[in-house]
Amino acid sequence: MVRGQDKPGGSADASRRATSRPPRRGGGSRPTIGDVAALAQVSKATVSFVINDRPGVSPQARRRVLEAIDQLGWQPNAGARALSTKRSQTLGLVMRRPPELLSTDPFFPQFVAGIETGLAPLGYALVLQVVPDEETERQAYERLARDGRVDGVFLTDLRTDDPRPALMTELGISALIVGPPHHGGRVPALGVDDGSGVRRAVSHLRSLGHRWIGHVCGAAGYVHTEARCDAWRGALADAGLPEIPPVAADFTGAAGAQATHRLLDLDRPPTAIVYANDLMAIAGITAATSRGLRVPEDLSVVGFDDIPLADCIAPPLTTVRQDVLTWGRIAAQALVSLTEGGKFQAAELPPVEFVVRASTAPPRT
Amino acid sequence: MVRGQDKPGGSADASRRATSRPPRRGGGSRPTIGDVAALAQVSKATVSFVINDRPGVSPQARRRVLEAIDQLGWQPNAGARALSTKRSQTLGLVMRRPPELLSTDPFFPQFVAGIETGLAPLGYALVLQVVPDEETERQAYERLARDGRVDGVFLTDLRTDDPRPALMTELGISALIVGPPHHGGRVPALGVDDGSGVRRAVSHLRSLGHRWIGHVCGAAGYVHTEARCDAWRGALADAGLPEIPPVAADFTGAAGAQATHRLLDLDRPPTAIVYANDLMAIAGITAATSRGLRVPEDLSVVGFDDIPLADCIAPPLTTVRQDVLTWGRIAAQALVSLTEGGKFQAAELPPVEFVVRASTAPPRT
DNA sequence: CTTAGATACTAAACCGGTTTGATGACGCTC
DNA sequence: GAGCGTCATCAAACCGGTTTAGTATCTAAG
Numbered sequence: 001m002v003r004g005q006d007k008p009g010g011s012a013d014a015s016r017r018a019t020s021r022p023p024r025r026g027g028g029s030r031p032t033i034g035d036v037a038a039l040a041q042v043s044k045a046t047v048s049f050v051i052n053d054r055p056g057v058s059p060q061a062r063r064r065v066l067e068a069i070d071q072l073g074w075q076p077n078a079g080a081r082a083l084s085t086k087r088s089q090t091l092g093l094v095m096r097r098p099p100e101l102l103s104t105d106p107f108f109p110q111f112v113a114g115i116e117t118g119l120a121p122l123g124y125a126l127v128l129q130v131v132p133d134e135e136t137e138r139q140a141y142e143r144l145a146r147d148g149r150v151d152g153v154f155l156t157d158l159r160t161d162d163p164r165p166a167l168m169t170e171l172g173i174s175a176l177i178v179g180p181p182h183h184g185g186r187v188p189a190l191g192v193d194d195g196s197g198v199r200r201a202v203s204h205l206r207s208l209g210h211r212w213i214g215h216v217c218g219a220a221g222y223v224h225t226e227a228r229c230d231a232w233r234g235a236l237a238d239a240g241l242p243e244i245p246p247v248a249a250d251f252t253g254a255a256g257a258q259a260t261h262r263l264l265d266l267d268r269p270p271t272a273i274v275y276a277n278d279l280m281a282i283a284g285i286t287a288a289t290s291r292g293l294r295v296p297e298d299l300s301v302v303g304f305d306d307i308p309l310a311d312c313i314a315p316p317l318t319t320v321r322q323d324v325l326t327w328g329r330i331a332a333q334a335l336v337s338l339t340e341g342g343k344f345q346a347a348e349l350p351p352v353e354f355v356v357r358a359s360t361a362p363p364r365t
Numbered sequence: 366m367v368r369g370q371d372k373p374g375g376s377a378d379a380s381r382r383a384t385s386r387p388p389r390r391g392g393g394s395r396p397t398i399g400d401v402a403a404l405a406q407v408s409k410a411t412v413s414f415v416i417n418d419r420p421g422v423s424p425q426a427r428r429r430v431l432e433a434i435d436q437l438g439w440q441p442n443a444g445a446r447a448l449s450t451k452r453s454q455t456l457g458l459v460m461r462r463p464p465e466l467l468s469t470d471p472f473f474p475q476f477v478a479g480i481e482t483g484l485a486p487l488g489y490a491l492v493l494q495v496v497p498d499e500e501t502e503r504q505a506y507e508r509l510a511r512d513g514r515v516d517g518v519f520l521t522d523l524r525t526d527d528p529r530p531a532l533m534t535e536l537g538i539s540a541l542i543v544g545p546p547h548h549g550g551r552v553p554a555l556g557v558d559d560g561s562g563v564r565r566a567v568s569h570l571r572s573l574g575h576r577w578i579g580h581v582c583g584a585a586g587y588v589h590t591e592a593r594c595d596a597w598r599g600a601l602a603d604a605g606l607p608e609i610p611p612v613a614a615d616f617t618g619a620a621g622a623q624a625t626h627r628l629l630d631l632d633r634p635p636t637a638i639v640y641a642n643d644l645m646a647i648a649g650i651t652a653a654t655s656r657g658l659r660v661p662e663d664l665s666v667v668g669f670d671d672i673p674l675a676d677c678i679a680p681p682l683t684t685v686r687q688d689v690l691t692w693g694r695i696a697a698q699a700l701v702s703l704t705e706g707g708k709f710q711a712a713e714l715p716p717v718e719f720v721v722r723a724s725t726a727p728p729r730t
Numbered sequence: 731c732t733t734a735g736a737t738a739c740t741a742a743a744c745c746g747g748t749t750t751g752a753t754g755a756c757g758c759t760c
Numbered sequence: 761g762a763g764c765g766t767c768a769t770c771a772a773a774c775c776g777g778t779t780t781a782g783t784a785t786c787t788a789a790g
Contacts, residue, residue, distance in 0.1 A: 079775090
């Protein structure tokens with residue numbers, strides 16, 4: 001069987017490459033399934049059967065094939081395989097976030113790492129896009145979907161009137177919402193129970209004796225902000241506490257400080273404030289301190305996220321910790337099983353953890 | 366001239382397509398180049414020529430093709446194209462980082478966002494892997510390279526005895542080091558001048574009157590830590606200042622606090638400390654404050670990174686800001702031009718910016 | 731001694747693009 | 761009008777896998 005590989009062509013491209021062509025192995029070009037088949041003295045089909053664990057291969061042939069694979073260091077070409085199977089074994093994650101806000105967010109890196117730990121054992125890869133605005137975002141999804149680069153995508157930071165769930169069903173691509181479910185409801189969602197973190201915070205403060213608690217929530221228009229605000233109202237109601245209207249902020253330190261001043265300027269300022277993230281909480285502590293208040297003696301502060309810095313400041317921040325890594329891992333597994341035609345089963349996420357440190361204390365009497 | 370396109374073979378393929386031909390669109394399956402060709406009444410080759418801007422297509426044919434593409438909403442399949450061209454139009458980024466450390470690092474998200482802004486206009490995608498240890502890391506690179514998923518990779522967090530540059534040349538895959546160059550020198554590197562940030566910090570402190578300055582550097586074994594420590598010594602020497610041996614820490618808050626105590630425990634403690642990142646600097650401020658020192662009156666502190674929180678704490682942190690976003694964008698462009706056979710030209714990165722806030726002041730006399 | 735059914739294996743088609751060598755039409759010169 | 765170069769076009773090969781339909785061999789049943 002002749003296995004000559006020289007392509008006939010002589011274009012500019014070919015000549016550029018041709019310089020390193022002769023050596024063949026060890027050089028640039030990798031072995032193909034044909035090379036393995038030739039070495040093992042079987043057909044390409046048999047090699048394919050072996051690596052895909054299909055029946056109908058004798059033990060001897062299987063052994064020869066495996067030896068040949070090992071000897072050549074062959075690995076199937078992902079693109080060729082994807083072309084045949086119409087499955088790219090790749091998932092997509094598109095983040096729409098102003099780049100400067102990206103680094104404030106402890107969620108993103110952790111979640112990506114979690115996805116990876118879930119994907120790697122399954123042989124899947126993750127392609128990532130970060131886009132600045134809605135228009136680019138739509139294009140990114142359309143491109144990923146239409147050029148067949150991904151089998152499914154994660155949807156994060158869903159907005160209340162988000163067009164993406166509809167777009168995904170229109171493009172016929174499987175998707176998984178990361179966070180509270182979208183009210184449309186056609187796309188499955190996987191998120192921790194936002195309520196429980198808020199409830200834990202409220203009950204902690206209430207048990208310390210607080211009765212008048214403020215809330216700085218996240219940017220309006222996001223599903224998770226709405227969900228958490230609702231949870232907040234519910235928790236207050238359940239605890240029989242009066243409600244101070246939550247102040248919206250956009251997750252940045254500056255906004256957190258401003259919101260804090262707004263709350264402390266009230267005729268009757270709260271004795272404790274719960275923030276939608278740690279960054280705003282820390283900015284809030286600084287803001288309160290600058291007004292001559294002491295934390296936690298004059299004002300108790302609760303954050304959300306448990307960023308590494310929460311433990312490094314004075315006072316150390318009482319906060320709500322989510323196991324984002326596990327969340328990402330489970331989300332990855334869920335989306336894979338979704339794209340592989342399996343059903344989506346709502347897996348159990350680890351519950352949030354309430355970390356009590358020194359930024360909360362009983363209110364002054 | 367006959368323009369009928371039916372291929373001669375009455376194969377299963379032709380008949381399968383024939384059945385679903387009339388409605389065709391709307392179902393799950395996307396249009397192919399063949400559909401476009403049929404609709405435009407040209408051959409697949411002509412369509413290919415049109416979308417790749419190759420000469421030899423009449424204006425009429427080009428117009429018909431473009432109309433057909435538009436009408437079908439066709440987009441070339443990335444995998445098929447990659448198979449033919451042997452170029453996946455995809456780059457890889459592997460981060461080896463304990464997941465819990467990932468979220469402390471402002472570099473990662475910003476850099477990824479920067480890469481994206483550079484890659485998107487070129488039609489490239491980014492596949493990401495986060496791995497926990499060295500063994501997994503090697504496997505990740507080998508897999509990416511051998512299954513042809515990526516055309517090139519970024520190497521970050523290079524260690525002094527890092528095996529990756531050698532591995533990359535062995536695998537024959539283009540790579541770009543992000544950060545100071547590796548001493549081996551075969552793989553191109555792109556990084557900001559670490560020295561200049563350190564020098565700016567030293568000269569700022571010196572002009573305030575400090576003469577006895579400590580340094581908390583990053584984890585040992587990393588090329589960028591070494592580079593920065595060298596720069597540190599050089600800057601002190603240039604300024605004619607005596608050197609306190611730098612204390613190594615691992616970029617976490619706990620390590621930063623511990624290193625701070627070590628420096629302050631010296632017989633003659635420094636009047637100012639420069640940290641390798643903001644997280645350690647902030648932990649350092651807290652540590653110093655807990656010892657009864659006031660910042661900046663008793664101790665000046667300089668950070669590195671300018672994380673969003675640097676501005677939200679008391680006192681606001683004087684620090685060194687790098688334009689990581691632009692760095693990522695330029696790195697992306699450089700790696701693309703590298704993989705496309707072009708030369709690597711060391712592009713100019715934006716210089717670091719020294720941000721003076723309130724954590725530095727003249728020393729007590 | 732057929733005949734039927736497994737089993738091991740392969741040639742060839744196929745996935746959806748790119749690239750090449752060939753062909754036919756056209757305009758130009760001599 | 762023969763000869764020649766350009767230009768637009770296309771059929772077919774190719775990239776590296778998967779999958780199907782079919783063949784050869786062997787065994788067990790009728």
